[in-house]
Amino acid sequence: MxxxxxxxxxxxxxxxxxxxxxxxxxxxxxxxxxxxxxxxxxxxxxxxxxxxxxxxxxxxxxxxxxxxxxxxxxxxxxxxxxxxxxxxxxxxxxxxxxxxxASKAVRSVLVAPGKTLVDFGMRRAHGAEAALLAARASYLAGFSGSATVLAGAVYDIPLYGTMAHSFIQAHDDEIVAFEHFARSHPENTVMLIDTYHTENAATKIVALADKLRHDQITINSVRLDSGDLAEHARNVRQILDQGGLKKTTIFASGNIDEYRLHAPIDGFGIGTALDTSSDAPAxxxxxxxxxxxxxxxxxxxxxxxxxxxxxxxxxxxxxxxxxxxxxxxxxxxxxxxxxxxxxxxxxxxxxxxxxxxxxxxxxxxxxxxxxxxxxxxxxxxxxxxxxxxxxxxxxxxxxxxxxxxxxxxx
The missing domain is CATH 3.20.140.10 (nicotinate phosphoribosyltransferase)
Structure with a gap:
C-alpha cells in the first residue's frame, strides 16, 4: 500500500x-x-x-x-x-x-508548540468508529488529548472537557451556573464564558474566584467558543490578569483549524477541521x-x-x-x-x-x-x-x- x-x-x-x-x-x-x-x-x-x-x-x-x-x-x-x-x-x-x-493533526502540533491541543471532533466525525480512531490518530501525532470519552477507556488517551451552553441556559443567573459547576468539578474547573457576553462573564469569573478561594477551589481555565476569538482572548486575558487570575488559562474552540492557532490563547479544541480533514478529506x-x-x-x-x-x-x-x-x-x-x-x-x-x-x-x-x-x-x-x-x-x-x-x- x-x-x-x-x-x-x-x-x-x-x-x-x-x-x-x-x-x-x-x-x-x-x-x-x-x-x-x-x-x-x-x-x-x-x-x-x-x-x-x-x-x-x-x-x-x-x-x-x-x-x-x-x-x-x-x-x-x-x-x-x-x-x-x-x-x-x-x-x-x-x-x-x-x-x-494524523497528517492533519501534525500541522497544528508543529505550528503551536507548547499549546494544549484537544480533539473536539466527535460530533462531526463520519461515524462512531471514525471519531474513536480520529482521537487515537491525533494523539499519536502529538495532540494533548480528546473530548471523546471512549478514547480514554479504549486507548488511555487523556480526556478534556468543559461545560455545555445548555447548562448555563438552564440557570436563571450565569454566575450561579458557574458556581454550581465549580463546586461539582472542584479539581477541573473550566468555565464556558461566551453563552451571553464574553467579557461580562469574565468579570463574573473574577468575582466568583474570590468566593471559591475560601473553599480551596481554583478556576483553572475559561473557554471561548464564538466570535472573534483573538480579540475576545486579549480582552479576557486583561480582565483575568487585573483580577489576579494570571494562572487561569484561556482555551478556545469553534471552527478552529491550524491557521487559527494564535493570540494569547493557551489551548485549542479542534473539531470539524480535524476529524474530517476538511481541506484534504482523502x-x-x-x-x-x-x-x-x-x-x-x-x-x-x-x-x-x-x-x-x-x-x-x-x-x-x-x-x-x-x-x-x-x-x-x-x-x-x-x-x-x-x-x-x-x-x-x-x-x-x-x-x-x-x-x-x-x-x-x-x-x-x-x-x-x-x-x-x-x-x-x-x-x-x-x-x-x-x-x-x-x-x-x-x-x-x-x-x-x-x-x-x-x-x-x-
Missing amino acids: FVRKLPAGRNFLVAAGLEQVLDYLENLRFSQDELTWLAGRFPSHVIDYLDNLRFTGDVHAMPEGTVFFPNEPIIRITAPLPQAQLIESRIINLIHFETLI LDCVYKLQEYAGQPRRKHSEGKAAWPGRKQVFRGFDAENCMMGDVVALEENDLQSGDPLIKPVMIEGRRVQDKMSLHDIRKKTLKSYANLPKRLTTLDNASIYPVRISEAIHRLADQMDTELLYNKSY
Whole structure:
C-alpha cells in the first residue's frame, strides 16, 4: 500500500493505523451467521474454505508515527492471494483514515508548540468508529488529548472537557451556573464564558474566584467558543490578569483549524477541521500486487503505473540528523545508504514483537519531528522532499515493459 501523491497543503504524511490492521488480521475469521448468509451466494467449497480462513501471511510496515512521502510503501502484505486480496478494503480503510487524521493533526502540533491541543471532533466525525480512531490518530501525532470519552477507556488517551451552553441556559443567573459547576468539578474547573457576553462573564469569573478561594477551589481555565476569538482572548486575558487570575488559562474552540492557532490563547479544541480533514478529506492511496509466485508484477494502466517488486525505503540524514532524502529500493540485492524504514511486524500470522503503548508511539513520533527539514514544518507548500526510485527498480520496470510490448499473451 502506498500513496501516489500528496494532497494540496501537505508537505509530508504521518503513518498511522498499523495497530488496528494487526488486530484485524489476528482475528480474521467468519462467524456462523456470516457463513450462513454467504451460503446462498457461493458454492459449498467456498464456504468451507471461508470457515477455516485465518490470516497466515507476513506483514512488513513503517512503524506508526513515521513520516513518509508518495511512492513509499507504508505496508506490505505477503500471503496466499485469496487472503491478501480479501483484506484489501479493510486495510486501506484503517491505514488511510488514521494516516489522514494524523497528517492533519501534525500541522497544528508543529505550528503551536507548547499549546494544549484537544480533539473536539466527535460530533462531526463520519461515524462512531471514525471519531474513536480520529482521537487515537491525533494523539499519536502529538495532540494533548480528546473530548471523546471512549478514547480514554479504549486507548488511555487523556480526556478534556468543559461545560455545555445548555447548562448555563438552564440557570436563571450565569454566575450561579458557574458556581454550581465549580463546586461539582472542584479539581477541573473550566468555565464556558461566551453563552451571553464574553467579557461580562469574565468579570463574573473574577468575582466568583474570590468566593471559591475560601473553599480551596481554583478556576483553572475559561473557554471561548464564538466570535472573534483573538480579540475576545486579549480582552479576557486583561480582565483575568487585573483580577489576579494570571494562572487561569484561556482555551478556545469553534471552527478552529491550524491557521487559527494564535493570540494569547493557551489551548485549542479542534473539531470539524480535524476529524474530517476538511481541506484534504482523502489520500490517493492504493494497494497493488507487485509480486506473485516469486515473480515481479507491474500494473501499467495509464497514469496509474506501479513500480514492481518487494521494496525497502532508505532514509538519509545529514550531520545534524536532519532528513536529506529517501530511496525506494528493491528489498534484495539493492542496498542503499541510510536507515531502512520498513520493518517486519507479523510473520505467519503472528506478531513478532509486543504491542507498543500509544503513549510510547506518541513520544517517539514527537521526537522524530526534530529530524524534519524546517521547510516542511510550515503550513506553506515547501519544495518537494527528494524521494528517488532506485536504478534497480527502473531497470526491472523497463525490462517488464519490454516484455509486455513484445509478449502478445498480455
